[in-house]
Amino acid sequence: MPLLLTLPDGSTREVAPGTLPRDVVASIGPRLLQAAIAVTVDGEVQDLQTPLRKGGAFTVITEKDPRSLDVLRHSGAHILATAVRRLRPEAKIGFGPAIDDGFYYDFEVDKPFTPEDLEAFEAEMRKVAGEKLPFVRAEVNQIEAKAVFSDDPLKLERLADFEGTDEVISTYTDGGFTDLCRGPHVPDTSYLKHFKLLHTAGAYWRGDEKRQMLQRIYATAFFKKDELDAHLHRIEEAKRRDHRVVGRALDLFQFFPVSPGAAFWTPRGTTLYNAVEQFVRERQQEHFLEVKTPLLYTKKLWEQSGHWGKYKENMFLVLNSETNEHDMSLKPMNCPSHHLFYTAHKHSYRELPIRYVTFDVLHRNEVSGALSGLTRVRQFAQDDCHVYLREDQIADEVKFLMDFILGYYDAFGLSATLRFATRPPVRIGSDELWDRAEAALKAALEATGRPYELKPGDGAFYGPKIDFDVTDSIGRQWQLGTIQLDYNAPERFDLEYVGEDNASHRPVVIHRAVSGSFERFLAILIEHFAGAFPVWLAPEQVRVLPISDELASVAQEVTTRLRAAGIRAQLATDESLNYRIRQAEVLKVPYMAVIGRREAEAGTVAVRVRGEGKKQEVISVDSFIERVRGEIASRALTPASGGTSA
RNA sequence: GCCACAGUAGCUCAGUGGUAGAGCACUCGAUUCGUAAUCGAGCGGUCGUCGGUUCAAUCCCGACCUGUGGCUCCA
Incomplete structure (x- = not known):
């Protein structure tokens, strides 16, 4: 059975299965073959030397197609590994994918790489590229593959995943280096011209903290020199705007080792902080009820909320010196205290929705390695709101909150992308509740008519959510606001309202934050404006x-x-x-x-x-x-x- | 938490196995100035902390503290 390929101009070609895309492209034109990086068949990117197995829409990808960059970078990762193997033959190879801004490769070595090693690797990569080594693809079976990678335990482990599947196992060889790889790749190593090794980092094998630590090398590559230069310039620009640097220069905040992960706001910084907080207060004045609640609670509350079981690792527990037990904790979230307020009274269906907001300080015990400037701290404040509403109010409420949030970002010149996150593997509540919550939130989201992306499995442990990812003035994305639907808390806290029928009903809870944490939001603002704040935010006007x-x-x-x-x-x-x-x-x-x-x-x-x-x-x-x-x-x-x- | 790197004056950084320097900031004096740093003098550091090696440590080694970059965008 010949395969039918449809070209972009609508013409068709019939080719035998197993034909190489290279030959198809060559038959279209030799100039096109020179420019070709890869092809797509039925929307899937594959390289020029992977035999065609199915027909469909056939397009040629050149440098102009953004997808070609991934191909180049993936090949860059192989060339990096080729270079490392030449200089450090004992290095065991892990994974080496293309990533958003470049690529990386993980190695298992006895001695970690030094900055000098990186320079040597980069020089060696230029040699490899200069040698114009073709990337040669081969399809192998398990037994052959095991033989090829007998010295690479990490590859053998990956290989074992394929045992018993009908996955085609392929290898790519450039010069003396062979890697287990699905492809696609550029035709030969000379395609890699404009690249730079950036830095090294430790990375657990397969991201598992129980496995060994590998040495990762991060790098980037582009087709054109000016694109590489622009990228490196963006990195410099980000450094210049870094809120830690700007924060010091503008005297906004500082950290002291005696309280790691907790910022000290200077008079100027506090002015900035207050300006933002006041703005939120003003906007919330009409439809929200601000409350202040304690920082410290007994264990009992956290057991009821589920935090004691699911979130204890991140909580600062307080030792009772009399009983020598951890029976209290600083609050890591505001939800339970708001629920208490709700339960303090009987509520009519006519009162809903009720929206409690708080600017209280929260504490979360982030692991030491996770701390970073103001963006990842242990003490912070949220513009945190909990809405108590009837199920039939969800769509209106989500729209209301969404307009509120987007209007807020707009005031700072920030634009947002919406992401819908569904049930995570670790969660509380029955599947039936999750079904209802996800369906309700999705319906509300779609009723707004705004475009959104899906993030399966990324919901909170108590419910699905809509996240607001904001793009700053230099194109970086930050996850800030969130609208989280919660059917679990009403059960756990036995929340009720009296309906029109004079019977008791469960309300639904929505968790909403706009700035995320103020600390992080201010960091983003500092970087977004590079410290040059508009008048209303400027500490000194x-x-x-x-x-x-x-x-x-x-x-x-x-x-x-x-x-x-x-x-x-x-x-x-x-x-x-x-x-x-x-x-x-x-x-x-x-x-x-x-x-x-x-x-x-x-x-x-x-x-x-x-x-x-x-x-x-x-x-x-x-x-x-x-x-x-x-x-x-x-x-x-x-x-x-x-x-x-x- | 784990891996790598870093920690020298308030800040930015130089430096050396024989107990340290620059610029800015600060203090004082002179200058009174039309749009991005006036000149001069002075003050200022147990070289992150604790231990070890050494005749001698800020420098070499170890631990700790703090910070920085990372810790699957699956071969």
Whole structure:
């Protein structure tokens, strides 16, 4: 039976099964063969030397197709392994896939790799690429494969997974190096031209902390030099924006070893923190009920909520010195305390939905290796809300919360992607409850008409959720907000409302966070704006700069007026004018109000905008105040960045 | 938690087996300045902590603490 291939122009080809795509492409045109990286058959990417087994839509993938990059990078991983094996023949090979921004390869070695090793490997890779070694594909059976990889226990283990399946086992060889591999690959090693080894890291074999630690080498590769350069530049840009670096430079927060994973907010940082928190409060004023609840609870509550069983590892337990037992814990979540509030009264169906919100501090005992700046901490606060509602209100409520969340991100110039996460392997509650919860949330999500992605198995242990992944100004994604549907808590806490029928019913609970944790959200904002905050967020909004000391009293008066108008202004009289302008620029103060003799006499200020250099504007103090107040009140995203200047 | 790397003045960093330096910051003095660092002087460190090797340790070794990059986007 010949295979029928349909080309993009609608024409068809009949080829014998086992024909190589290379030959099909060559028959279309030799120039196309030169440009070809791989092909797709019926939507599946395969390389030019894997025999065709089925027909269907046939397209040629060139450098222009983003999918070709994965092929190149996967081949890059093999070339890395080839180079490592030449220099360290004893290295056992693990896995080496393409990943989002490049590729990696895992090795088992006695001596970990040093930075010098990396340089040597990279040089060797350039040699391998220069040798233009073809990637030769072979199909083998179990017995042959075992023989090929007899010295590579990790490969043998992978091989064993295929035992008893009808999976086609294939190997790829470039030069003297053979790897167990599904492909696809570029035709030969010379395709790898623009690449860089980035760093090493430890990685458990198969991600299992009980297995041995392998040495992973991370790298990246591109078809074009300018793309590689752009990528490396993005890495540099991310470093420049790193909230830990910016946070120090702008004096926003610090950490002390005496409280690992818990931030100390400086006066400037606290101002920023409060500005964000106040914004949330204002937005929640109308439809939410803010409460404050204790930080410390008895074990009994956590047993009831299920945390004691499922979440204890992450909780800070408090030792009772009398009984020598851990019978209390700092709260890692707010839900139980909100449930208590709910149960304190009888509720009518007419009251629902009820929305409790809290800004309380939470503690989670993250493992030491997981801590990282403000993005992964042990103490943090959430803009945490629990909604108690009737099942028939789910769709409206999800839409309401979703609009609330998306509007919030919008205020910071952040856009969000929606992800729907379903039941995880470790969970509480019956499958029937999960069926209902997932169906209800999905229906609500689809009723909003917004596009979303699926994350199977990624739900919370008590329910499915919608996650909001936000993209920042340099294209990185962060998971922030969440809407989680919970049918379990109402059971566990015996939550009830009285229905129209005068009978008792179970409400549903929705867990909602918008910022995720404030700590992490502020880290994201710091990086998103590169420290150049819009006026309403800026810790210091205006710096008043008299040109000489004789104008100090006028400048002081202007500063006082600005402050009286609710503007965070500071007067700077030290050193030279140039020096003070530089200080204000470095601290990314949005506005500088310069006052010389002319301004003092005319009752004006020369307004210098952060990042815009000498493009100043002389306006009256009154209109300057008006302008800044207006921008603060509207929470405008001005003055625009300036975040790209060094 | 595990692997690798790092820890020198408040910050950024240089340096050496014979108990340490720079720039900025800070203090003082001079300068009073029209848009990104005025000049000079001074202060400042048990070289993360504890132990070991050594005649001698900030440097070599070990442990600990803290931080940084990671810890399957399955061959």
